[in-house]
Amino acid sequence: MKYVVCDFLTANVAMLVFDIARYFILQQWNQGYPNLENFLLSTNLLWEQAIIPPILLVIYYFSGYYNLPFQKSRLQELFTTIISCILYTLLIYFALLTNDQVQLRSTNYELLMSLFSIFFVFTYIGRISITSHCIRQMKKKHWSINTLIIGNSDKAHQMAKTLSDKKASKGYNIVGFVDIPGENNAMGSTQSISIDHIEEMCAKHKVATIIIAPENEQESTTLSLLYRLFPLNIPIKISPDTLSLLTSPIRLQNIYEEPLIDISSADISEATKNIKRLLDIIMSLTALIILAVPMLIVALIIRLDSKGGIFYSQERIGYRQKPFYIRKFRTMRVDAESNGPQLSSENDSRITRVGRVLRKYRIDELPQFWNVLIGEMSMVGPRPERAFFIRQIVKKAPYYTLIHQVRPGITSWGMVKYGYAQNVDEMILRLRYDLIYLTNISIMVDLKIIIYTVKTVFTGRGM
Secondary structure (H helix, E strand, C coil), X not given: CHHHHHHHHXXXXXXXXXHHHHHHHHHHHCCCCCCXXXXXXXXXXXXHHHHHHHHHHHHHHHCCCCCCCXXXXXXXXXXXXXXXXXXXXXXXXXXXXXHCCCCCHHHHHHHHHHHHHHHHHHHHHHHHHHHHHHHHHHXXXXXXXXXXXXXXXXXXXXHHHHHCCHHHCCCEEEEEEECCCCCCXXXXXXXXXXXXXXXXXHHHHCCCEEEECCCCCCHHHHHHHHHHHHHHCCCEEECHHHCCCCCCCCCCCCCCCCCCEECCCCCCCHHHHHHHHHHHHHHHHHHHHXXXXXXXHHHHHHHHHCCCCCEEEEEEECHHHCEEEEEEECCECCCCCCCCCCCCCCCCCCECHHHHHHHHCCHHHCCHHHHXXXXXXXXXXXXXXXXXXXXXXXXXXXXXXHHHHCCCEEECHHHXXXXXXXXXXHHHHHHHHHHHHHCCCCHHHHHHHHHHHHHHHHHCCCC
């Protein structure tokens, strides 16, 4: 909140200072204002003063600057501020300043550079003041991030010592260690707990970060820990040498600090996360409005075709293994799973006549736009599965856990390339595409997958 308030105040001050500079720059062209006071109190400038600061806050938000208020890097802060200032300098210039009547191109350049310089100086001074204060408070241990280390070996305790080093302190307050089954505990360690009590430990100490530090470098050990830790909904970090095969590039923010990877989130920028969520809201809301009447017709047809409800809700496992209920148009008989969970096949006798058509054109997926709108799903992301099948998949492919780094999607690269899976082995084959997607997430990749999905829908290759 401090950053938001600071940015709002500095934006207002910067706008006022720029308007003063603007007056003197334009004075030579006789803009019709007898003095500075009349210029500043003109209707156009008052509107600009009222509208521009809130617009700038929106730009700052989508830049990802407010996503992680703690543990900011001064260098990254400088880079983010420069990019944001360039963006809104161009926006303000082309939206407002091109109306100023000037006769020399050099005057336009002078206005442009003045706008960028003034906004950058005021914005960055405000931000760096807050960030520097936060860093000092963390180094003095006045502020801290309660951290739990998974591991109780000599390696885990060495990591704790490194993280507590005042020179590189990022505010980690080690509240305890968790024993990893099968590993040797450090000599003299007395503050460890069993992994079975990790939920109580996190709640008791209000743990904000978990760091995995296993003694060995076995991939299976790390992945099994991730499967256990994801439901806690706490950021999970890991040393890069612990997951060498499946890690993303390391974002080094401080040359002194211990390099750690946030394995609980995909390696995408905060700006991409925000823009992706905005597009999810826009596209899902637009789809629900445009498709309201067609969906009503589909609902009536389902009602007339067979007994049972119109919609079908089923628990799936989503982001960070959080359960949610997915919504679909019902395409099967009411007693389709009377003998337990079963995957469907192309010639499945449980599918109704109308259901076969709905599946072919993926029309049964339309109600999931609501899941996207409320944040349970994304337009593009790995398809969510049921816990019953996830337990089977993890036994054969422990790396499946990694797909819970992102929200599940209505469509995915796996669905486009592979389609529906009819058994667990096919689910694992489809998983390869979803893992590749995790390392290549971008807005452009999402748009390509959506285009291919639309093509699949209209060609009737949904089955």
